[in-house]
Amino acid sequence: MQHDSKFTNQKFKLVGTRVMRPDGVDKVTGRARYGADTFAPGQLVGAILRSPHAHAKIRGIDTRRAEKLAGVKAVITSADLPDLTDGDAELYNVLENCMARGKALYDGHAVAAVAASDAETARKALKLIKVDYKVLPHVTDVDEAMKPAAPIVQPRVRSKYRPGKRTNVAGVTTYGHGDVDAGFAKADVIIEKSYKTEQVHQGYIEPHACLASVGPDGQGELWVTTQGQFAFRNRCAALLGMEMSQLKVTSSEIGGGFGGKTHVWAEPVALALSRKANRPVKLVMSREDVFRASGPASSTSIDVKLGATRGGRIVAAHAELRYGGGAFPGIWGEIGAMAAWACYDIENVRSVGYEVVVNRPKVAAYRAPSAPMAGFAVESTVTLMAEKLGIDPVEFRLKNAAREGTRASYGPTYGPIGIVPTLEAVKKHPHMRARLGKNQGRGMACGFWFNFGGQTCADLAIGEDGTVALSVGTVDVGGARASLSLIAAEELGIPYEQVRCNIADTASLGYNDMTDGSRGTFSSGMATIFAARDAIEQLRQRAAKTWGIAVKNVAWKDGKAIAKGKRKSLTLKELAEASSNTGGPISGHNQVVADGAGVSFASHICDVEVDPETGATKVVRYTVVQDAGKAVHPDYVEGQFQGGAAQGIGWALNEEYVYGEDGRLQNPGFLDYRIPVCSDLPFIDTQILEIPNPNHPYGIRGVGETSIVPPLAAIANAVSDAAGVRMTHVPMSPPRILAAIKSSREEQELTR
């Protein structure tokens, strides 16, 4: 992919500075409007009835009493969301997930919904709906679900796992190259180890919320907290049989998404309720609903086999990765298989990913989806191998790290990449030499993420006062408006304060892919640069016209049009003021498929203290080193590094979906689903490396996701060091650690 790369290594004036974010004041003063913060005249309150069973046939739903309740304006079931998917299997899965069709597939699966004049009436109406369930056997564990005798979650699932037969394995994918068996034959040391990770939720503060309105003329509007207004429009329009242009979707401010707001759940239901009630409907999920029925990350079960020579060279690697996708087929095992060995240069390498359906909510993306679990298994084994060979774990990784020109285990050949530089930085970091106290241990691990570019579109309109309105279509999840304004100002040569960046609704800008794959600043940054250049082209034309000279003789420098022989330059402001007489409004536009998102690498160092009598773990020091390509706004890059590490710490130590024997989620709330509180975290130190991405005009790589990949393994390596026992099950909660310490002590006593 050949993009303009002449700006690589250029000196920036604004890019790289730490300016105030434009959305900051509103957010700290409470003025910012999130998903639940908008109102329409005559709006109703929507509420969803959910299955209390993990797996049940729905023999009938009696909505008559609910419909008769005063204040109830609409009651819907799957009959009100007819199947318009026309053979599109993926879309059908979305439809079935939004509202159960004949069978409830997990605890929390929506079965009916109401719209009423107030919340109390809506709640009462839900209680009046009678659902006749026939409870079926269920399965929530990945390994159990793969057994031949397991209850079948989705009768329509077929794959090569059990050809021609019903199965819960929806797909098997293999990546790698070389001859793995021959590789293991050459190995001096082989390590085989199995790992498990439990299901986790992104834990965003803001629950899913929307205000939906469909009028009798068929025109609709949706205000919603989302990572992608265009994707939501397309999905909702397809599910409801609306034309795309008839549904305008506006993204609210977003209180966290991390991948969880890339999928529709309640939104099509809200639109269907509004259509039936002929009134706007506001639907806000409770925290319990969010846990039970949005899209957490997979639980996994992974086997790793690693072979190396005594000299420390990995000669063969193999991984089997089983990912629970919830009640619907996913691609999570495949992504895990692709990411597993991406940090290393291995001659003989293979990974097999399995997509397993279970009676749990449909899995959604969670920050570098699938990579943290694969990374946990691989990086734990890599450290074990280094220990066994008596080589320093950083040196061992350096010996085997991928470099420019390495053929990645998942196919492509790498360009300039950052794994070796992050490892070198770790080696030099004072953290690695700091003294450890009693019961403390240290671990480190690497992580990789692909990053994504995708379809992008930007508009840049210059006002007559010389200020710039930049419209982009990627939802701002982490400070992108500041970064994109910096980029526009840099390119135009004007002060940052002169640019205001807006997130456009679907009626105001061309299609944009969602803010996922760490693409927001990478891709909208690219489109912004090109849109600014488009505007500069016009500014030069206007100057040429004013001066009566050829355009080619006009240059653009530091926010001004200049030409040889002209004493006075024309500023952007002057050109804007005169624009009505020189050809009308001045604006720049760009649409691009932003290819060439550079892959991203990080290395993390972590110190923990484990209480050997209770199994409690405290993270005492944490350092993130990551390649950003170019850090447009270093504060927000550091924030992404710290945020990923913080989420990884929670995942590694305490977060987990706990299911009862009955297949019901036991902990759908923040009390017993334990994300870290402030006092659980140390200050997370960061170091930004800048290895420019040659495919981006400013050298930018996405930075949002990679930071959650190394923590699981870095912490597992540190805990194992501190506790003297290898931890292979995440979360490493106190009961698991204490049990491991006890059983290793018992083993030692037996062998003594």
Added chain:
Amino acid sequence: MRYEAPTSTREAIALMSGAKGDAYLLAGGTDLLVRMRGEFIDPDLVVDIKRLPGIQEIRKTARGFSIGAGVPCAALGRHKPLLRAWPGVVEAAQLIGSDQIQGRCTIAGNLCNASPAADSVPALVAATAKAVIVGPGGRRRLAVEKIITGPGATSLGKGDIVSAIELPNRPPKSGDAYLRFIPRTEMDIAVCSAGVSLTLGPRNVVKQARVALGAVAPTVVLVPKAARAIVGTRLEDDALQRLAAACEAACSPIDDKRGTVEFRTEVAGVLARRAAVIAYERARKKR
């Protein structure tokens, strides 16, 4: 739902005794309001006790301390004599929730909510605290461990109100301590816990002790055998081992999302041992 905030105890008792349907007393509301919001309960009457005379006061009496049922836990730590006499009870009360919760929650509410994991209760039991109860039958005093009969259940009758919690005066060389285990560092519920109160005799030998465990059984467990294990000792290692073993033997916890039977049992012993050491140090440093 009817809400009343009476200013006389007689009125409060009358409201509660005469109530038809579900009636609840409201102290800090940090349990009650959460349960209402969560739709676990749907009260017909709520009687706020915070305006009753004396309910917001901590009084020094001839017998010791009387802590009004409306006193928020945050206030306990600011009461210097109480803190000096009963640091373990105060630290237990101040582990509840967060700053915001502390401004409202009460130890009487913590007791009457009857959660097996309530933080202040093991410390109160170890401290031989008594609840003052006023009700249609008059006024009486009851050891706090007699109030809780099971998870969410108390021995209080219709119209009974806990008006205060009483703590006795301390003999010299006494100390108490409370420890809980939570997977996080705050904003969590005890997986298991231990309160220890002791008094030293000559040569710093333990003369008297009480050990109580939380979250390891349907109600708080007082473990006399654990106390006996340390009486007559200076908390030598073997005494502490016997204390821990007695605590483990007294546990009958459940497996749930917060912890396993093995974990709760083992860690309860560890906490009791550690709490005993802290209580001992506090006692030793006193005159």
